Amino acid sequence: MHEPVGGGAIEADLQHARAALRAREQPLLPLVISVAGPQGDEVYFKVKPTTLLQKIFDAYANRKGVAGDSLRFLFKGSRVDGEQTCADIGLEDDDQLKAENAQDAVAARDE
Template sequence: MAKCRVPKIRKKLSHFETQATGRSRSSMSEEVPPNTDVSNGEDKKKAEAITIRVKDQSGEETFFKVKPNTKMEKIFSAYAQRKGVPASALRFLLDGTRISGDQTPKMLELEDQDQIDCALEQVGGFRC
């Protein structure tokens, strides 16, 4: 009759886990995942979405609900597609300063319901 070797295997497995990670199996099960907030049990990864208003020259507003780390380029291309113009033909401004596609709402410190102005790109100048 063969002996049951399960306890020995578990003991060896536990030994290897301790060597590999420096922690025993019991301490590993007590760990809290890095993206979990212990105080309320919510997932930190789920960043709250904010609503950004894009206002064109005629005063028409278009709303976008985005996460703080979404690149502005994504908003620009979606807006251009809705309006039926190429994104390169538009200029997006925040408080009079042009916004780059590489920036994010978090970088720009945008809050919920903040407004971005949109204007058609103009080439040329003023002639007297």
């Protein structure tokens, strides 16, 4: 038998919808995450899975007394966007984001 055209995409959408439904049924327990700075220091945050990453980025920059746009944030080696939520990128309790100076990131990329 042949799979109908688009069947894989429909199955993926169905799995995504099921996962979203399960997530809504579970209570939104807070996560404790950390942000490791360029010098290795760590700042801890208690957040909900629905928290926008931009809120964490802004709080970290404020605590460090630096401009938010002077930093880039990574999770598991990949840059993350402030419009994503903790759940969007799969952040779990005790996970860590990495903050790096934006200038250092550009210099490393250009090497």
